[in-house]
Amino acid sequence: MSGVHLRHWPGDPDRPALALHCMLGSGSSWGPIAEALGGQVDLRAFDLPGHGRSGDWQPGADGPDYHTAVTRIAGSFIERPLDLIGHSFGATVALRIAVAAPEAVRSLTLIEPVLFAAAPDAAQDALDARMQAALADGHAEEAAQGFLSVWGDQDWAALPAPIQMQMTRQIRLVADTGPALRDDSARILRDGGLEQVDAPVLLIAGAESPRVIHAISDALAARLPDVGRATVPGAGHMLPLTHPKQLAGLIAVNLERS
Template identity: 45%
Template sequence: MRDGSGPAAFVQQFGQGPRAALGIHCSLAHSGAWAPLMAVLDGRLTMTAFDLPGHGRSAPWEPGLWGGADYIGAARATALELLRQAGGPVDVIGHSFGALVALAAALEAPERVRTLTLIEPVLFAALKDGPHWPAYLAESAPFRAAMQAGDAPLAAEVFVGQWGNGQPWASVDARQRGNFIQRIGLLTDIAPSNEADSAGLMRPGRLEALAMPVLLIRGDRSPASIPALMEVLAGRIPGARLEVVAGAGHMLPLTHPGEVAALIGAHLSRG
């Protein structure tokens, strides 16, 4: 698949349900991360999912080659092309950074989005100018320090420890650890979108204009920045529902697919 202006993005499908869906995975993962969730939603959705630039089996990320002015612009362009190819309204589901891409696509082409599900969108810019911003900076300081020092292995270990599925770094498969280390630099390209809101998602009036049903999902064991920013988003998106999965951390589509699928299944009836 080509987005019309850049290299090929790897695309695959899950499920055999009557409703078309688009899944956008989190950073450092790949489209296969939707398999556990779709094993539960198989009869409800047919999900198209793509690997983000530089992830999985997609082409490497190089500015200017994927279309879009920056990383989130390139990812959004691919999502919009897949929405166009779908022909009709689609249930869009995004996780973490993928939820930012999903939100950006929904704001760009709302007529193509039937329902929108945002699972722990890492839009840290929502905390700026508020009481939780200093806490976020403290929370992210160890990762930031490792990146600034050029210590990719340490940065990957810190990042996975904070945002992973709870598995100790030493017990992560060596090949997977290598993939995390190899791709950790992509977070530098992603940072302008989640920390500085380079896509303008938080601009006055944008979130308030969303008219499709929106579901926000988080775990109750996720980093402290998540519940704070989710409350901001819930307060600005008209009619948004905020659900919390007990015992889950940031990787809840992988660790708690049944609970997440149940929430999404109920949400589908709204659109």
């Protein structure tokens, strides 16, 4: 890829933090949350490959898969223990880092982690199958609409045409995350892995989110040594966009625990 776009919201230089956004989003989603945190952390976020202002994702024949590539990019920004925050796909990357290098994480906030391998779900399997079938038939827009009908916060018809086109291009990246999210190719759930995360962890979910999100949180919470749970009333999967102030308040609680 041609480059990674890094975003920065200055704050306490002694509390570096890194935030990882969801698929089909961008690092800009953390702006209102950073504002609400009021400088408690020195927050950085990058646009995932193929998202926002970052370059396109161009996998090599012998290169890493998308999840691994994003994990390596995130790791390149960690110079000392920091507060790690992730949403959806970004939360699975954050958890992967915490399992692989627990000493690098001061606190871990996981917002709706979509690690489906932790709690296999028939409805999610059916959605994945429909998306893959639509892509195989050359119907990328149909695949994007189906995905957003479950994991988005707006009706497709209400989205501006340029956003529809962008998400239609990006939906293949979502489909390619299957091995990491559904099959746990990164072995995040390996025996003893979650148990060695000694940083305070907060699992946050929207009350109106798909059932599988709550099942995943149950499965992860059962194994993490120091974990809290929070549910945001009236929120769905995209609560960083729809409920930034409430989310920032919960993140601040976890920051105080570390």
